[in-house]
Amino acid sequence: MSATATGWETVVGLEVHCELATATKLFCACPNAFGAEPNTNVCPVCLGLPGSLPVLNERAVELAMRIGQALHCTVKPSIFHRKNYFYPDMPKDYQISQYDEPINVDGYLELPDGTRVGIERAHLEEDTGKTTHVGGGGRIHEATYSLVDYNRAGVPLVEIVAAPDIRSADAARAYVAELRAILVAIGASDARMEEGSLRVDANVSVRRPGEPFGTRCEVKNLNSLRSLGRAIEFEAQRQITLLERGEAVVQQTRHWDESDGRTHTLRSKEEAYDYRYFPEPDLVPVAPPGEWQDQVRALLPPLPADRRAHLAAVTGSTPAGVALVVERGLDGLVLAAVAAGADPERALTHAEHNLSMEGADRLDPAAFARLVAMEVAGELTATQAKAVLVDMVETGDPPDDIARARGFEAMGSDALTAAVDEAIAADPDAWASYCGGNEKAKGALVGRVMKATRGQADGKAVTALLEERRAAAPGPA
Amino acid sequence: MQPMADRITRDDVAHVAWLARLQLTEDELDRFTGQLGAVLDHAADVEALDVGDVPPTAHPLPLENVLRADTPRPGLDRDVVLGMAPSAEDGRFRVPPVLGEAP
Numbered sequence: 001m002s003a004t005a006t007g008w009e010t011v012v013g014l015e016v017h018c019e020l021a022t023a024t025k026l027f028c029a030c031p032n033a034f035g036a037e038p039n040t041n042v043c044p045v046c047l048g049l050p051g052s053l054p055v056l057n058e059r060a061v062e063l064a065m066r067i068g069q070a071l072h073c074t075v076k077p078s079i080f081h082r083k084n085y086f087y088p089d090m091p092k093d094y095q096i097s098q099y100d101e102p103i104n105v106d107g108y109l110e111l112p113d114g115t116r117v118g119i120e121r122a123h124l125e126e127d128t129g130k131t132t133h134v135g136g137g138g139r140i141h142e143a144t145y146s147l148v149d150y151n152r153a154g155v156p157l158v159e160i161v162a163a164p165d166i167r168s169a170d171a172a173r174a175y176v177a178e179l180r181a182i183l184v185a186i187g188a189s190d191a192r193m194e195e196g197s198l199r200v201d202a203n204v205s206v207r208r209p210g211e212p213f214g215t216r217c218e219v220k221n222l223n224s225l226r227s228l229g230r231a232i233e234f235e236a237q238r239q240i241t242l243l244e245r246g247e248a249v250v251q252q253t254r255h256w257d258e259s260d261g262r263t264h265t266l267r268s269k270e271e272a273y274d275y276r277y278f279p280e281p282d283l284v285p286v287a288p289p290g291e292w293q294d295q296v297r298a299l300l301p302p303l304p305a306d307r308r309a310h311l312a313a314v315t316g317s318t319p320a321g322v323a324l325v326v327e328r329g330l331d332g333l334v335l336a337a338v339a340a341g342a343d344p345e346r347a348l349t350h351a352e353h354n355l356s357m358e359g360a361d362r363l364d365p366a367a368f369a370r371l372v373a374m375e376v377a378g379e380l381t382a383t384q385a386k387a388v389l390v391d392m393v394e395t396g397d398p399p400d401d402i403a404r405a406r407g408f409e410a411m412g413s414d415a416l417t418a419a420v421d422e423a424i425a426a427d428p429d430a431w432a433s434y435c436g437g438n439e440k441a442k443g444a445l446v447g448r449v450m451k452a453t454r455g456q457a458d459g460k461a462v463t464a465l466l467e468e469r470r471a472a473a474p475g476p477a
Numbered sequence: 478m479q480p481m482a483d484r485i486t487r488d489d490v491a492h493v494a495w496l497a498r499l500q501l502t503e504d505e506l507d508r509f510t511g512q513l514g515a516v517l518d519h520a521a522d523v524e525a526l527d528v529g530d531v532p533p534t535a536h537p538l539p540l541e542n543v544l545r546a547d548t549p550r551p552g553l554d555r556d557v558v559l560g561m562a563p564s565a566e567d568g569r570f571r572v573p574p575v576l577g578e579a580p
Contacts, residue, residue: 022547029550038568039559043552059547079535086498088572101535131575147569274496284540 008243010236011213012172013164013203016179017157018189019127019196020063026126026156027054027096027283034195038149046154048092053282060156061103061286063188064124065296067158068104070186070303071119077287078103078123080280085273088148089128097125097159099277103286109162109182110305111174112323118163129153158188164203164213169229169236176200176225181304181327193224200228204235206243214239215249219263221256231256235263307331315344325351329361336365342372354386359393367392371399381458384408408456416449416457420465423448435470442466484517485510 022032028045044052068075081099102123108116129150136142160179166172180198183191191198205216219235222228234256239249254263288296302310304326308319311331315322315338325331330351337347347368355363371392375385380403391402423445424431433441442463449462490510494501501509559565564572 024547024549028552029545029548030552031549037555039555039570041552042555042558043550047553047558055545056543057547058544061544077541084496088570088575131572132569133575135574143574146572146575147566148572149569276493276496279535281536283536284538284543285535286544287541289542 006240007208008206008236008240009209010168010232011164011205011207011216012166012168012232013216014162014166014172014175015201015203016160016162016176017127017199018067018160018183018191019198020060020156020158021187021189022057022059022063022156024057024059025154026057026060026124027154028052030154032155033151034197036151039151041151042153046091046150048090054096054280056283056286057156060124061288062292062296063156064103064122064158065288065293066186066300067160067183067188068107068122069293069297069300070182070188071104071107071109071122071160073104073107073119073122075104075288075293076101077285079285080124080283081277082280084276087128088146089131090153091129091150095126095128096280096283098123103288109175109178111171111178112305112308112320113174114319115171117165117171117175120161120163122158122160125157125159127152127155127157164205164216169232172202172232173225173229176228177327178304185301185304187301196223202228202232202235204232204239205249206236206239214243215251217249217251217263218253219256220253220266221258223258227256227258230261231263234261238263311335311348314338315348317345317348322348328356330355333361333363333365333368337369337372340366340369342369343376346372346376350385350389354389355393357390357393363393364396367398374399374403378458378461379403380408381456383455416453416461417465419449419452419457420445420462420469422452424469434466435473483514484521485513 019032024030025032025041025046028043030041030043030046033041045054065075078098078101080096082094083097083099084094086093102121104122105120107119107122109119110116129148130152132147132149133143134147135144162175166175176198180191180193183189183198189197193200200222202219202222203216204219205214207214217235217239219231222231235254242249250268252268253266255266256263305319307326308322308331311317311322311326311334312319314335322331325334325348328351333355334344334347334351338344350368350372351360368389371380371385371388374380375382380388384403384406387406388399388402388408391397391406392399395402426448427444430441430444434445445466446459446462449457450459487506487510490506490513491501494506494509555568559568559570562570564570
């Protein structure tokens with residue numbers, strides 16, 4: 001991006017909130033469900049009614065630990081605080097959160113390209129209710145009143161705070177994509193940005209490389225990876241423009257507006273809230289014993305980084321090279337096909353280029369291996385193999401049946417040789433030109449063979465035969 | 478009367494009262510500044526002790542890991558809940574216009 005081109009470095013720190021995939025809320029037994037009728041999942045605890053008391057959800061603690069472990073954090077004894085503020089999205093007028101003693105600290109996340117982003121902490125807290133502003137076209141400042149739904153109030157969240165280790169919009173997107181993949185892989189969250197179960201805030205600053213960090217601005221309202229990238233690039237450029245004009249960056253919270261592609265001032269540091277944090281007297285500390293931590297760790301599935309490393313080793317590729325296949329969840333298919341005898345490189349190529357469709361992960365590995373074998377043996381061309389593969393995913397039929405039904409008969413070498421000789425005879429000009437060293441002329445000859453065989457000839461085999469014929473032909477006088 | 482009132486100023490008390498959205502009279506500001514000063518004096522007594530080897534007390538109850546199973550239970554009936562509110566609309570609580578985004 002331009003920020004680096006002009007001698008500036010962008011520094012990004014990300015805060016990600018994810019809703020945990022529990023059956024109930026963090027401190028009460030109300031269902032944790034997205035999309036229910038407003039205020040149908042509420043009780044005295046999450047409505048903050050007098051006399052109600054919170055009781056911590058065991059499963060939420062387990063999922064928080066799982067997130068910490070997947071991010072290589074240390075799980076620590078922790079306590080809850082009250083974060084006090086007045087806003088109708090929390091009926092208690094405070095949010096229960098972890099403050100100076102969070103459950104997970106000091107970890108890292110490794111991106112597919114091998115770089116590491118530090119994780120400062122990953123703590124438990126409760127989500128807020130949902131407010132809708134009515135009147136004034138939905139704009140807050142012009143609203144005539146607001147409506148509140150408390151179904152989401154009290155839903156368990158883990159807030160994951162990364163160190164300011166990210167240096168570009170692309171790296172920020174890669175971080176969130178990887179974090180999302182981890183959260184889904186370990187079953188901690190469905191991590192859907194569009195449904196708000198994964199929410200990202202970005203702290204952005206710029207500096208000359210090697211200098212101390214600049215003043216940062218926090219950007220909110222990032223609802224997609226695209227918004228995240230665009231907002232970081234806009235915000236970095238805004239700050240660079242200010243600094244190059246000799247003006248200062250003012251520390252503030254800014255709101256990303258997807259429609260105009262800009263960030264707008266939300267509040268300055270002077271207006272920053274004083275949350276009067278104090279320990280939550282209604283909850284005792286949570287200090288997961290080592291035994292419990294070990295049990296949770298034992299259930300941790302292989303993480304995307306491990307899966308990439310394994311698939312790369314088996315197929316002779318690199319972790320970055322197999323990232324897309326792992327992201328699609330097709331690494332299991334490729335590994336099983338290789339175990340069934342498939343050529344690893346061909347199997348990987350198909351998974352990457354020809355299996356982006358729904359249901360590809362349910363393909364029978366043995367049938368997939370058989371298809372790869374047919375292709376390697378020259379019974380199918382690459383194009384034919386792709387067509388058969390598409391049918392296999394759709395119908396579940398074996399590759400031999402599909403190839404036969406589609407008329408993809410293996411071309412005998414005699415038939416192929418005859419077709420090549422016919423092409424040479426039919427286009428003596430192209431042949432002479434090709435023999436004279438014009439490689440481009442080969443295309444016309446291959447094209448004739450393909451046309452004559454209705455595309456059933458293998459392009460590589462045709463080329464090989466043409467080269468053989470040329471080598472045997474008498475040289476130019 | 479206000480022995481160590483410099484531990485907290487009248488302005489501090491006014492600020493804290495504003496954070497808690499409490500409207501205090503001039504007399505109350507004077508009185509609470511004195512009372513809070515006394516509380517801080519007491520805290521200073523404790524602070525003067527060497528408590529280097531005493532672990533911090535997070536909670537007066539000697540308990541930890543009080544947890545419940547993740548089993549859903551139906552909550553309150555929506556009509557009952559909304560019936561307790563001063564105003565409701567469209568299945569939701571109706572509240573006065575909010576100034577600004579959530580913190």
